[in-house]
Amino acid sequence: MRVVKVCRACDRIIGEIELDDLTNANSDPIMDIVGNVSYTLCPGCLNDMETEPKGVFH
Numbered sequence: 001m002r003v004v005k006v007c008r009a010c011d012r013i014i015g016e017i018e019l020d021d022l023t024n025a026n027s028d029p030i031m032d033i034v035g036n037v038s039y040t041l042c043p044g045c046l047n048d049m050e051t052e053p054k055g056v057f058h
């Protein structure tokens with residue numbers, strides 16, 4: 001099964017991955033698969049989340 005990875009923060013398409021077993025995807029806590037779209041975070045947004053103080057918006 002092919003799923004498209006989309007960043008949930010900036011809606012950027014990150015790429016496509018091939019998933020043979022959906023239980024593998026569940027090992028990634030930031031990944032949320034809906035249909036054949038996998039909502040996750042691109043490296044840029046993930047980096048922002050890790051460096052920004054939590055819950056603080058400009």
Ligand SMILES: [Zn+2]
Nearest residue numbers: 007010042045
């Ligand atoms: Zn992003």
